[in-house]
Amino acid sequence: MQEIATYVGDQLKFVLPIEWSVPVNLQESMQYSLMAGGKRLRPLFVIAAAEALGGSRQAALPVACAVEMVHTYSLVHDDLPAMDNDDYRRGKLTNHKVYGEAMAILAGDALLTQAFYTVTEAAKAGVPAEAVLAIISDMSEYAGPRGMVGGQVADMEGEQGMTEIAQLEYIHLHKTADLFMFSLTAGARTAGATEEQLDALRRFGSDLGLAFQIQDDILDVIGDEALLGKKTQSDIKAQKVTYPYFIGLEASQAEVERLTESAKQALAEANLADSQRLAEIADYLMKRDH
Amino acid sequence: MQEIATYVGDQLKFVLPIEWSVPVNLQESMQYSLMAGGKRLRPLFVIAAAEALGGSRQAALPVACAVEMVHTYSLVHDDLPAMDNDDYRRGKLTNHKVYGEAMAILAGDALLTQAFYTVTEAAKAGVPAEAVLAIISDMSEYAGPRGMVGGQVADMEGEQGMTEIAQLEYIHLHKTADLFMFSLTAGARTAGATEEQLDALRRFGSDLGLAFQIQDDILDVIGDEALLGKKTQSDIKAQKVTYPYFIGLEASQAEVERLTESAKQALAEANLADSQRLAEIADYLMKRDH
Numbered sequence: 249m250q251e252i253a254t255y256v257g258d259q260l261k262f263v264l265p266i267e268w269s270v271p272v273n274l275q276e277s278m279q280y281s282l283m284a285g286g287k288r289l290r291p292l293f294v295i296a297a298a299e300a301l302g303g304s305r306q307a308a309l310p311v312a313c314a315v316e317m318v319h320t321y322s323l324v325h326d327d328l329p330a331m332d333n334d335d336y337r338r339g340k341l342t343n344h345k346v347y348g349e350a351m352a353i354l355a356g357d358a359l360l361t362q363a364f365y366t367v368t369e370a371a372k373a374g375v376p377a378e379a380v381l382a383i384i385s386d387m388s389e390y391a392g393p394r395g396m397v398g399g400q401v402a403d404m405e406g407e408q409g410m411t412e413i414a415q416l417e418y419i420h421l422h423k424t425a426d427l428f429m430f431s432l433t434a435g436a437r438t439a440g441a442t443e444e445q446l447d448a449l450r451r452f453g454s455d456l457g458l459a460f461q462i463q464d465d466i467l468d469v470i471g472d473e474a475l476l477g478k479k480t481q482s483d484i485k486a487q488k489v490t491y492p493y494f495i496g497l498e499a500s501q502a503e504v505e506r507l508t509e510s511a512k513q514a515l516a517e518a519n520l521a522d523s524q525r526l527a528e529i530a531d532y533l534m535k536r537d538h
Numbered sequence: 539m540q541e542i543a544t545y546v547g548d549q550l551k552f553v554l555p556i557e558w559s560v561p562v563n564l565q566e567s568m569q570y571s572l573m574a575g576g577k578r579l580r581p582l583f584v585i586a587a588a589e590a591l592g593g594s595r596q597a598a599l600p601v602a603c604a605v606e607m608v609h610t611y612s613l614v615h616d617d618l619p620a621m622d623n624d625d626y627r628r629g630k631l632t633n634h635k636v637y638g639e640a641m642a643i644l645a646g647d648a649l650l651t652q653a654f655y656t657v658t659e660a661a662k663a664g665v666p667a668e669a670v671l672a673i674i675s676d677m678s679e680y681a682g683p684r685g686m687v688g689g690q691v692a693d694m695e696g697e698q699g700m701t702e703i704a705q706l707e708y709i710h711l712h713k714t715a716d717l718f719m720f721s722l723t724a725g726a727r728t729a730g731a732t733e734e735q736l737d738a739l740r741r742f743g744s745d746l747g748l749a750f751q752i753q754d755d756i757l758d759v760i761g762d763e764a765l766l767g768k769k770t771q772s773d774i775k776a777q778k779v780t781y782p783y784f785i786g787l788e789a790s791q792a793e794v795e796r797l798t799e800s801a802k803q804a805l806a807e808a809n810l811a812d813s814q815r816l817a818e819i820a821d822y823l824m825k826r827d828h
Contacts, residue, residue, distance in 0.1 A: 268684060271688055330639035350620045363678075365682065380667075385658040388652060388654040393558070
């Protein structure tokens with residue numbers, strides 16, 4: 249996992265070439281958030297899924313970089329004063345604290361737009377044009393109003409009060425699981441996956457995404473601030489509704505385990521050439537402490 | 539022109555289907571700005587270019603809708619308090635005045651993301667996958683950091699003071715001309731244009747975009763508020779640097795004429811099956827009063 253994260257991190261430097269004729273501050277602002285670290289989890293899914301089907305890392309790389317650009321733009325916009333109004337992200341000042349609010353909006357817009365360009369480069373790496381088009385269509389769907397942006401809106405509206413756990417599940421599924429599902433299926437598409445394989449990977453990503461987000465809720469209650477790089481108990485302070493709030497800590501932990509098992513079941517049904525690494529990622533995410 | 543604007547306006551209703559399972563306010567906010575009217579100039583370029591090459595309106599339609607979605611998202615974000623802080627657009631309240639700032643940011647993000655989905659639908663309308671990919675790659679380039687967003691950043695930074703007309707030209711070229719160039723070449727690509735034709739249409743779009751924007755500057759000085767649907771003299775009040783500011787009103791008008799002639803020259807060199815309508819659009823834009 250660390251090896252792929254480092255590999256993708258290195259490659260991300262090249263998606264915004266320094267020889268571009270682009271306003272310097274815009275380029276810096278995009279670069280600042282893109283290179284701010286993080287687990288590079290979504291690119292890892294792309295590459296692990298491609299390799300699980302016997303595909304090449306090279307062919308999957310543009311899509312791996314693109315999904316990290318989409319994830320990064322969503323964090324930049326989420327942190328804005330009009331949204332979550334966060335000053336820090338991963339222990340560093342948020343984009344708008346460094347470059348100003350207008351630039352942060354535009355840098356997010358630019359990252360999102362450029363991500364689609366980056367996907368098209370998969371065609372140059374040998375992925376058939378039809379498969380690249382399917383990936384682009386999926387990326388719009390999973391990252392757009394029916395996906396991640398829809399989840400973000402539901403999250404924002406949920407802050408006014410939530411009465412049912414189904415609302416929280418909707419938020420987690422769309423804010424987080426949708427981009428997991430996209431990453432897995434897009435990686436698989438670069439390696440010529442069948443519809444059955446794509447379907448199984450969607451179920452794997454959906455369960456895993458939900459488990460990941462419940463684990464996040466749990467870590468906010470019992471996690472170590474130094475490891476997490478952010479303050480814990482923030483959800484409680486913000487009176488944010490979470491899984492532990494609805495069903496308690498123990499039941500939340502049991503739900504993470506159940507979902508992880510269900511995810512691994514779906515993975516087994518995907519008939520991949522080698523699914524071991526994806527199964528290990530699922531286990532790692534369940535046990536993670538940051 | 540009016541016929542195509544009405545046709546595209548009608549079709550835009552279907553790019554955000556009401557049966558979507560999307561948060562209601564998000565859908566409404568996207569719809570509000572998308573259906574707020576306007577000249578539908580960019581979709582007109584897409585369709586007129588496709589038809590000038592003998593292509594079909596049907597095949598060009600998804601791209602026509604997509605470019606209007608991109609244009610609309612850029613207006614929604616431009617109007618935000620952190621950017622131009624505008625309360626009205628085309629005589630109606632701006633998106634964030636109706637739906638709030640967070641929703642306006644997210645509705646803009648959603649429109650931009652969904653625009654790429656809409657382009658992929660051109661493949662279902664019979665455009666070859668390779669041509670659709672080229673259109674997507676162009677859209678990212680012309681709308682992204684190297685294009686429209688770069689122009690927006692330069693515009694914002696230019697408000698701190700501009701000393702050279704070259705800076706203003708950079709802003710106009712990227713904020714406006716880039717999306718004109720994209721629209722023309724994308725429409726032409728749906729109809730199987732050659733590289734030579736694309737190149738000539740790029741020059742046509744570049745000259746026309748610059749002329750259009752200088753005409754905008756001129757109308758802000760001498761235009762009719764009722765026809766424009768907005769207050770004139772706004773640039774002067776905002777101490778905004780414009781073409782009339784740099785070279786005076788008469789020289790600006792002469793520049794619009796020169797650029798329009800140059801655009802029509804490029805058009806003649808494109809060897810289109812029927813270039814008359816595009817030439818008429820160029821003339822209309824030069825003489826427009828709103």
